[in-house]
Structures are given as C-alpha cells and as structure tokens.
Amino acid sequence: MRNKNLLFVFLMLLSTLILPAFADTVKLGINYPKTGPYSAEGLDQIRAAEMAVEEINNAGGILGNKVSLVVRDSQSKVDITNKNVTDLIDNEKVKMVFGGSASSVAVASAKICQEKGVPFFGTLTYSNATTVEDGHRHTFRECYNAWMGAKVLASYLKQNFAGKKYFYITADYTWGWSTEDSVRKFSGTEDKKKHPGVLTPFPTAEGKDFKIALEKAVAANPDVLVLVEFGKDMTKAVRLANQMGLKKKMKIVVPNLTLSMAEGGGPQNMDGVIGAIPWTWQVPTKYNYPKGIAFVDKFTKRYNRYPDTSGASAYTIVYEYKAAVERAKSFDNDAVIKALEGHTYQLLKDKQTWRAFDHQSIQTVYAVKCKPMSAVLKDEYQLDYFEIIGSMTGDQAAQSKKEWDAARTAAGKPTKLEPLAGE
Template sequence: MALWLGLIACAQAADPITLGLNYPRTGSYKEEGLAQMRGALLAIDELNAKGGVLGRPLRLSSYDTASRPEKAVRNVDKLADEGAAMLFGGASSAVAIAAGKRARERGLLYFGTLTYSNDTTGKDGHRYLFRECNSAWMSARVLGQYLAKTLPGKRYFYVTADYTWGNTTESSLRETTGTQDPGQNPGLKVPFPGAHLSDYQNALTQAAASNADVLVLVLFGEDLVRAMRISETLGLSKRMQIVAPNLTQSIVEQAGPSLMTGVLGTEPWTWQVPKREGSARGEAFVADFSARYGVYPSSSAASAYSIVYQWADAATRSKSLDSEALIKALEGHRYSLLKGPQEWRAFDHQNVQTVYAVKVRPRAEVMKDPLKQDYFEIVHQLDGEQGAPSLAEWQAERSAAKQPAALQ
C-alpha cells in the first residue's frame, strides 16, 4: 500500500502528458463530439487513478473543429504548441484527413475517431495517421450482404453529402449492392458543410417522384436528422426502406426512435456488443460510463475511450512517447478491449474489427429499456478481415491516386 501511494504521489508530482482532442463542439456533428469528450475523460481519469502513463498523469486539451478542415488544422498547431504528445478526434473525414496531414508535419500521431471515408487510410493514409473506426468499404460490405439477402433486385435512390466520406460511402455501397447504374439508381449530392433545408427538400422530393424501393441517405449527425424529418413529411418512411450507412446512438436520440424506426445502417460498436461477445472489460465500460453520465456510451464514446487506452498501452510497451517508437508498437498489434479481437493493421493503419449491420427498433421496444436507449437490433455482422480491403485492393487504390505503395 505504501509503495502504491508513493507511486501515485510521484505521478501527481510529475509534469502531465497532454493529449489533444480535435473534435466538433459545434456544427452538425456536435453530439458525436460530446460523446468523444466524455469517453476520453473517462479513460484519462481511469488511467490517472492507476498512476498515469510512464509515471506521469494525463491531461486533456481540446479545441472545437466545427467540422471544418481549416479550423481543425489550426487546432493541430495550437495543440502541438502546447506540447501535446498525441492528437485524436473527428466526426468529419475531411477534418481527420486534413488534421492528420498537419499532425504528421508536426511529428505527432493522429488517431481518427469517427472518420469513415475510404480515403482516410486509403489514398490519404500515412504513417502518422491511425483510424480506430471502420471504413466506408467495411460498412458497405456488411450492409451489401444484408440487403442482397433481404431486398434483392430493388431500385435505389441516393442522397449524399458532397465530401470525401459521403462520396466514398456512396460509391462503396453502389458496388456492393450492384446499383452502379445512375439511370436505374439515381442520386443527388447536397453540400457539406452548410446544406440548407431547401437542399434536402429538393433531393427528397425527387426521391419521392422516383420509383425507388430503397432510399439511401448518406448523411450524418444533424444533417441526417433533418433529412429524416422531411422524409417523414413526404411519406417516404412508409413506402421505402431507408438506409443510413453510418448510424450512431446520438442520431437516433436527436431524431427520436419513432422517426428512425426500421432504418438500416452500420455501427462498429454498440453498448450491447460487450455482452454479446463476452467482453467483461467492455461491460465494465458500459456500467462505468452509464453511472457517470446517465446515458449509455455510443460508438463515438467507445472510440475515443479505446484510442486513449491504446495509445497508453503503446507508450507503456515501448517505454516512450516518441511517435516513431509508438508507430512500431502499434503496427500489427492485436488486442481485445471493449469487444472481440481487433488489430492495428500494419500496411494501412486501419483498425480491423467486426462491423455490425443494425436496424433501429420500434419505439415500444426502446421504451422497455431502463434508460430508454436500446435503439439497435444487430441484424448481421462481418468479421474485420472479410470486410476490410485486402493489401492488393489497397495498393490498387493507392496506385490509381498516384500514391506510394507503402505508407510514408
């Protein structure tokens, strides 16, 4: 006990290690940002209670990106100037990609939390950027398998946020569902950020006039919520199967389960997953997060929490805060934390993990849960190795973009 108390005292006396969170506190994705902040703070408090990392306590410094790449880049410089040891965050892939590039220039690792664009670990990938969540291609494969089984031969209409996540998600889903022909399966782009209600109204009015059976809303955060409200007004929810490729708990909370009932999407993690997969550590996280914040943790919270722990683990194993040493410790590292096995793949720094196709439960079922947040039914899942692009596919993508065949 005396030794333990002495170690704690030394850790408290040592200079803290700063971790930099670059996240959306405002804008369309602010609810996902709040979840990341909560997950990060819980992880830091737990690690500090155990003595910190390398005998030093951790502290969090954070800046608002507002989901704008140029602001995120400025934040990287602020955090680097403060002496941050590593950076993490996101919700917009454009933010994660831009911030990651600037972090490399400052010699810092950048971990993407919510950044589903294929480009993040594809053509825009580099040695200093790691992605914790799945890619658009991984989402498309698990969704494509489920849709091919349950809704074969249907016509699709796509409404897509016009930036890297939206465009790579649409192209991936078109490929896995065989809906590449825009004549048979049309689509429209809406601006990001800054789309107006009139943009969604116009796109969804055209969807309503089409003969599509499946409406794919490649939108996220508040943008998806706005589109769902218009879809309900136009009666699309009743006559079409709505697919939102990347769902989160906070999106359902904002829109309400009545509006979102039956919507299909994907998640890399939900609070039911630890029990489903027998992860005691994951179940403890759900219990601790719920007790602290009064809500279940979302995939956004789990991502930030996991990143802090994985960075701390790499620093402990390498006995260093140096970025190059941490890269070596992370590449190829396999672990289990909040679910089943995961791996930081060496050739592209993609976190390879199981991805789940989910459907939003009816409101009556949601209300049976003590916290009224049992939103998702897992209807299909795909192992990470089956979902993630192969080395050959990844190299082909890099070659097409005239990028080196190995991360630089």
C-alpha cells in the first residue's frame, strides 16, 4: 500500500512538471460549416484550429490562460449564424470569433461582432464586401479576397484566352456577385452581351439548377466557362459539366479553388481546370517556409491527408490572435485591434500584413492548374491536384486605398473604419 501511495504522489508531481498551470481560461468562438454545402472546408478549419489550440496550451496558453475553443455549426446560413454568434458572445463570453466559409455568414458575423465590440476574423470569405463595403473596425480577413484572386487569375487568362468568349455560372449571393465582377473586370469581359451568364440559387442549389445553367452555357458556345461556385456546389457543377461533354468544348475556370473542392470534383473532372488560391500545401515546400512545412507534416500525419487553405487560415488566425494579445499585454479588445493594425507576420507562407485601413491580410496569391489524373493518382493520398502556374505579391493584387475609398463611397460608407473608444 505504501508503495502504491508513493507511486501516486510521484505521478502527481510528474504531471505538474509536464502540464502547464493556467491562471484562467479564455474562450475563442468558431462559427464554421460543420454541415451544409461547404462542410468539407469546415472540417479542415476545425481540425487546424484544434491543432493550434492544442499547441498553444502545451506551450503555456495565452498570457498564462488556457485556450478553450467553443464550437458552433453555421450550416452556411445567415439566420443560424446570427443566433450562433450572439450566443457565443453573450452567453459563452468568448473573447474573439472566427470562421465562415460563406461570405454571407462572415458578413453577418462581422456585423454582430462590431455591435458587441468583439474582434471577428474571417477564415474563408472571399467576397470583396467582407472588408470593403461591409468592412468594420472589429473585422479582420486572413484569406485573400475575390479581387486579389481574380487579378492573379486574369494575368494567366489574358495570356492564354485574350479575345475569347466567356460564359459565367454564378452562385447568387455576395461572394458569387463579387467574384464574377472581379473576374470580369480583370479579364476584360465586362460586356454581358458578349460574355453572358446565369445565376444559381444559394444555399439551396440542386442538380437541376446546374443542369439548366450548363445547358445555357452550351447554347452560348463560349471558349471559357467560368464556374463561380464553391464547395459541394462546385463539385456538382464540374462533374455535370464533364458528363455533358463541356470540357471538350471549352476551358473551365473555377476562380476560387480549394483542395477539398478538387477532391470532390475528382481527378478526371478537374484535370486542366484553372483557378486561384491563397495557400496550398505545396507552397511551404516549394518556397521553403519551415513553419509551413512543419504544419503540413503534422496535419498530414494526424489526419492522413494534406491541409487545405481553409485550415491554414484558421490555424494562422488562432496564432495571430495570441500574438496580438501578447503584444497588447491584455485581452482588451480595443488594445488587441490596435496591436493587429499594420502588423506584419509570417507563419505558413511568406510575410503577410494586416493592412491598417481595411484589415485585409495583404499576401502573395497564386494561380493554379489542376494536374492530369495520372499525376494525382500517383500521390500517396491522391491529393496532389495543383500545379502553381503564377503568383502575384499582395501589394500588386490588392485594392489600393483609392480603389477601396471609391467602393466605400459608392456603397454610401465612410472612407475610414469606425473609431475605437477614446479616438
């Protein structure tokens, strides 16, 4: 009995040496699509966010406080998000909210967070509106936006499809409108009579909606088909396009790609598809970013698949919030916001900056082309989809202050974000 007691005391002492002692717990809220059309992107977000929280807690937490992740399923629906974010702030008392794979959800989250004075970080929200027309002082976007993606994509399209006819199939909500407008602007296809298009419902699109839209594309006989669709909607559309023989007749462009979307589409259907992306698992190795390589290796070993851009963004956000709190030496929301504004950071890729006037993360963006099926199938996880065919620095890709001011003015918004207390 005495030996058992000694062993118990020893193990207890050992545990105090291994596990950090926390002063308190700080809650972070993630509102992500566990279900719905963007659930694959959501799964990547939550996995990477949990990894970041685990690492931070193992290293002593944030200012000595243990980090706890409070999770809500957005379902990519605005009404659900409104309830979730309100609950996270009012009842769970989270210090920060992040997530979102539908820009409509991100915009709704940002509005509530602004009203309640809590920082919001957009994890996967590509509509320009998130940090332009609907931008707020408490909103930060870690991923790129439609404008940036369209700009790097258009540099390739102009070289290879100048003067060609385009047809657009677009999800009917803020991200879809924003992305189509941006691609049209930079590809020189703003004339909708010469380059027509059709809208598909969101988030309720069904197979019949995509079939009707694709039939209109066939009738228009374009050289380039731009599928402004995302998540499971894109995979349905691209599979149907191939079944209808469209890949043989026109080049397919998906302006905003993710690895999970390529996987859902399948290697045969995705072969040769062109798109843009802010990060892919090949970037750290190709350009030698050690922290990015370590993230990819750890994620891959844990989940038997490569991380996606959605996960990379969620992981970065958790670490960037931690770093801002530590610079501010406080969890005070206004102090954290000031610590973020204009700050340059580097984690999974090259240097990025939280631009002060709009809170967009200025970063390198990439144009990619989906590899042939044979190359994808050779990979251990059959996920080696993307060949990087172009890149553009964040300063080249992002809207200028003058362009941002013009967009804000056109929307009836001031050309400066809301003041913090005491400003």
